Amino acid sequence: DTEVTQTPKHLVMGMTNKKSLKCEQHMGHRAMYWYKQKAKKPPELMFVYSYEKLSINESVPSRFSPECPNSSLLNLHLHALQPEDSALYLCASSPVWGKNIQYFGAGTRLSVL
Amino acid sequence: DAKTTQPNSMESNEEEPVHLPCNHSTISGTDYIHWYRQLPSQGPEYVIHGLTSNVNNRMASLAIAEDRKSSTLILHRATLRDAAVYYCILRDSIQGAQKLVFGQGTRLTINP
Numbered sequence: 001d002t003e004v005t006q007t008p009k010h011l012v013m014g015m016t017n018k019k020s021l022k023c024e025q026h027m028g029h030r031a032m033y034w035y036k037q038k039a040k041k042p043p044e045l046m047f048v049y050s051y052e053k054l055s056i057n058e059s060v061p062s063r064f065s066p067e068c069p070n071s072s073l074l075n076l077h078l079h080a081l082q083p084e085d086s087a088l089y090l091c092a093s094s095p096v097w098g099k100n101i102q103y104f105g106a107g108t109r110l111s112v113l
Numbered sequence: 114d115a116k117t118t119q120p121n122s123m124e125s126n127e128e129e130p131v132h133l134p135c136n137h138s139t140i141s142g143t144d145y146i147h148w149y150r151q152l153p154s155q156g157p158e159y160v161i162h163g164l165t166s167n168v169n170n171r172m173a174s175l176a177i178a179e180d181r182k183s184s185t186l187i188l189h190r191a192t193l194r195d196a197a198v199y200y201c202i203l204r205d206s207i208q209g210a211q212k213l214v215f216g217q218g219t220r221l222t223i224n225p
Contacts, residue, residue: 004156033212042198043213049210056212092157094210096209096210100210104158105156106154107155
């Protein structure tokens with residue numbers, strides 16, 4: 001099973017809402033990632049977790065709050081987002097050692113109204 | 114991270130070979146060359162990677178120039194399903210949890 005599952009597939013939220021994106025993998029990978037992709041642009045890294053600890057934060061605004069409750073799950077908590085945060089949010093996972101190939105989910109398409 | 118340069122778009126016909134070029138003139142000796150692709154409405158997927166020697170797998174072949182300043186991803190017999198954005202990415206190691214730095218990529222169109 002090389003699947004990374006992201007839920008929900010689509011999300012519409014207002015600027016005062018609080019919502020969460022969820023990502024799950026059962027490949028035993030101990031590295032997990034959040035990327036953001038605007039329309040017609042390449043993905044850009046937001047966060048990296050290694051062994052459930054945050055190892056890279058690409059200067060992401062605090063209205064995005066990642067969480068890695070266990071080795072299979074990765075959440076992205078959203079609060080007080082802006083319309084410009086509307087994008088496709090992609091989760092990925094990889095082994096930490098050996099062939100560091102990243103496996104991506106299909107993403108959550110977020111619209112902020 | 115060292116940069117890569119790819120054509121914005123390419124077009125090919127179904128069942129013909131496709132050669133996708135990538136220039137990486139500032140590549141360092143420890144950089145691996147990775148290729149990912151992103152099909153419409155999907156996340157990126159790994160295609161192939163290599164360091165110095167040419168590589169083959171079930172999806173594609175990777176031809177690396179002798180000076181490593183360029184590489185070519187080869188799809189031997191393109192199908193409509195190969196229409197995607199192809200990203201050439203340099204990684205300084207295959208180990209450790211590292212980010213992927215995506216460039217603009219090449220949008221490949223396959224004509225039936």
